Amino acid sequence: MTSxxxxxxVDAMLHPVRGHMAFxxxxxxxxxxxxxxxxxxxxxxxxxxxxxxRLNVSRATLREAISALRAAGFVxxxxxxxxxxxxxxxxxEWPGEAHPSHDRQAEIEDIVVFRSVIEPGAAYxxxxxxxxxxxxxxxxxxxxxxxxxNSPADYRQADARLHLAIASVCGSDELSKACSLVxxxxxxxxxxxxxxQANIANSDEQHYTIVHAILEGDxxxxxxxxxxxxxxTAALLKGLLK
Amino acid sequence: MTSxxxxxxVDAMLHPVRGHMAFxxxxxxxxxxxxxxxxxxxxxxxxxxxxxxRLNVSRATLREAISALRAAGFVxxxxxxxxxxxxxxxxxEWPGEAHPSHDRQAEIEDIVVFRSVIEPGAAYxxxxxxxxxxxxxxxxxxxxxxxxxNSPADYRQADARLHLAIASVCGSDELSKACSLVxxxxxxxxxxxxxxQANIANSDEQHYTIVHAILEGDxxxxxxxxxxxxxxTAALLKGLLK
DNA sequence: GGTTAAAAGTCTAAAGTCAGGCCATTGACT
DNA sequence: AGTCAATGGCCTGACTTTAGACTTTTAACC
Numbered sequence: 001m002t003s004x005x006x007x008x009x010v011d012a013m014l015h016p017v018r019g020h021m022a023f024x025x026x027x028x029x030x031x032x033x034x035x036x037x038x039x040x041x042x043x044x045x046x047x048x049x050x051x052x053x054r055l056n057v058s059r060a061t062l063r064e065a066i067s068a069l070r071a072a073g074f075v076x077x078x079x080x081x082x083x084x085x086x087x088x089x090x091x092x093e094w095p096g097e098a099h100p101s102h103d104r105q106a107e108i109e110d111i112v113v114f115r116s117v118i119e120p121g122a123a124y125x126x127x128x129x130x131x132x133x134x135x136x137x138x139x140x141x142x143x144x145x146x147x148x149x150n151s152p153a154d155y156r157q158a159d160a161r162l163h164l165a166i167a168s169v170c171g172s173d174e175l176s177k178a179c180s181l182v183x184x185x186x187x188x189x190x191x192x193x194x195x196x197q198a199n200i201a202n203s204d205e206q207h208y209t210i211v212h213a214i215l216e217g218d219x220x221x222x223x224x225x226x227x228x229x230x231x232x233t234a235a236l237l238k239g240l241l242k
Numbered sequence: 243m244t245s246x247x248x249x250x251x252v253d254a255m256l257h258p259v260r261g262h263m264a265f266x267x268x269x270x271x272x273x274x275x276x277x278x279x280x281x282x283x284x285x286x287x288x289x290x291x292x293x294x295x296r297l298n299v300s301r302a303t304l305r306e307a308i309s310a311l312r313a314a315g316f317v318x319x320x321x322x323x324x325x326x327x328x329x330x331x332x333x334x335e336w337p338g339e340a341h342p343s344h345d346r347q348a349e350i351e352d353i354v355v356f357r358s359v360i361e362p363g364a365a366y367x368x369x370x371x372x373x374x375x376x377x378x379x380x381x382x383x384x385x386x387x388x389x390x391x392n393s394p395a396d397y398r399q400a401d402a403r404l405h406l407a408i409a410s411v412c413g414s415d416e417l418s419k420a421c422s423l424v425x426x427x428x429x430x431x432x433x434x435x436x437x438x439q440a441n442i443a444n445s446d447e448q449h450y451t452i453v454h455a456i457l458e459g460d461x462x463x464x465x466x467x468x469x470x471x472x473x474x475t476a477a478l479l480k481g482l483l484k
Numbered sequence: 485g486g487t488t489a490a491a492a493g494t495c496t497a498a499a500g501t502c503a504g505g506c507c508a509t510t511g512a513c514t
Numbered sequence: 515a516g517t518c519a520a521t522g523g524c525c526t527g528a529c530t531t532t533a534g535a536c537t538t539t540t541a542a543c544c
Contacts, residue, residue, distance in 0.1 A: 007280070008376075008377075008380055008407075008410055009280050009380075009403060009406055009407060009410065010275070010280055010281070010288075011410070011418075012406050012407075012409065012410035012418035012421070012422065013271070013274070013275045013278070013280045013406065013418075013422050014271060014275065014293075014296050014297060015271070015297075015415070015418075015419050015422070016296070016297060016298035017264050017267040017268060017271070017297050017298055017299050018259070018267075018298075022259050025259040026259060029255070029256060029257070029259070032255070033252070033255045033256065036255070038249070038251050038252055038255045039252070046252075051256075054256050054258070055256060055257075055258060055259050056258035056259055057259050109413070109414075110413075110414045110415055110416055111414075111416065113367060113412055113413060113414035113417060114414045114416040114417050114420075116363075116367060117359070117360065117363030117364055117366075117367055117412075117414075117417055118359065118360075118363070120363065121358075121359030121360070121362065121363040122359055124359075125355060125358060125359055134250075135250075138250055138251075161251060164251055164254050164255065165250075165251060165254075167254065168250055168251065168253070168254035170355055170359075171351070171352075171355060172351075172352045172353075172355035172356045172359075173257070173352055174352055174353065174356040174420075174423070175355060175356050175359055176253075176254035176255075177257050178356075178416075178420060179254070180254065180255050180257070181416070
């Protein structure tokens with residue numbers, strides 16, 4: 001007999017605490033940001049003190065994380081004035097933990113469902129929001145970047161940036177956070193399956209439609225197309241991964 | 243000159259790490275679960291070893307958290323076989339940190355936006371999902387609880403449980419987690435404003451419509467009504483709080 | 485060329501957290 | 515009544531993280 005009748009709501013409410021893994025969490029966040037192209041190769045990361053404050057982590061811990069990224073070849077560091085940590089042209093693969101494939105299935109299902117809620121909702125919300133000129137510029141710029149991409153890796157990064165941009169213009173940190181998580185995971189999975197040129201044309205059209213629907217305030221359309229867009233990726237992931 | 247041009251996407255991507263607060267995080271989660279009525283007064287919490295494992299926290303840390311809750315009068319503990327930590331009939335107020343009111347404004351705006359994405363999306367998704375008999379029962383039961391509530395506090399708890407139930411039947415842990423966060427925050431804010439009897443009739447009808455739309459698979463309707471439902475709360479919060 | 489400022493690198497003491505084992509208590513079962 | 519098992523209570527040693535001061539390096543600036 002368990003001590004409490006295990007209501008499903010208890011399961012829904014209690015979540016693992018990201019305990020003392022400040023270090024790992026930093027590695028994940030910075031690693032994701034680099035892989036998603038939020039930090040571009042050649043650009044400089046914020047300095048250690050600033051970054052540490054942003055991540056709400058002590059400088060010592062942040063330095064550990066940077067050390068790990070340096071060891072993995074993601075960044076390199078120079079000292080002295082004008083120095084800092086710069087992002088390397090990444091060719092290397094993520095020294096990922098190679099999860100056993102059976103909880104992958106569940107993780108994919110989880111993230112795919114979550115995404116189908118977050119991203120269409122964000123697109124809808126973004127379209128309903130009165131956007132400032134900078135936000136509109138951000139969206140069109142991300143869309144343009146997507147056209148300029150000339151490699152699968154570039155394309156996927158630009159894609160992630162656009163999706164994140166859409167969430168970020170809604171003005172909710174929690175929403176941005178959720179979208180970051182989604183994009184990081186989706187990117188990670190997508191990186192393991194072959195890149196299909198055939199999908200691009202369709203994707204491009206959807207991206208174009210979504211951004212313009214948002215800019216014109218057509219929330220229903222933005223949501224609808226984003227939903228289709230996410231479904232396409234979901235089918236890809238569920239079909240090609242096992 | 244900052245070291246990196248601070249792209250808005252960097253802001254969207256980097257989030258404070260909940261590093262050094264395993265203890266606080268436990269208190270928050272358990273405290274929220276109790277206040278939302280996920281753990282009912284008089285019922286027993288899972289035993290320490292089990293709870294610690296669920297929260298991914300050492301028993302020592304969990305015990306600290308329980309200690310804090312006991313000190314605040316939320317629970318009481320007895321030892322020996324058949325013992326455990328039971329939830330008290332809570333009359334006391336949360337010894338909340340009384341945030342300075344100016345970032346409250348921002349926090350409310352944030353959570354209200356996030357909610358308007360999460361909950362309508364969850365309702366839509368739930369309606370699209372093939373629900374098992376237990377899940378259907380959970381929803382109707384939560385709806386019935388709402389009718390049985392005979393105090394504002396009861397009502398708000400039943401409301402939170404219903405919303406959480408809707409998210410949980412979608413089968414995504416991340417979605418449940420997001421909804422927990424939303425409900426905890428909304429509950430916290432709602433507890434500070436007067437309870438308006440006039441709103442209940444409208445709310446009740448919306449709840450009824452949403453649940454039945456979900457059970458019948460009418461996703462569009464579930465989403466639409468949930469959206470209205472959230473907007474009503476949002477207006478309440480933004481109007482009555484400052 | 486010398487000065488300076490901005491950055492990474494280093495050190496330390498204190499606090500938090502963990503893993504796991506052992507003890508103490510007490511109701512449940514025989 | 516006696517035994518047992520489940521539960522909270524407690525302890526120790528190792529590791530992580532923190533906060534902040536201090537050092538070193540090096541390019542930018544005059």
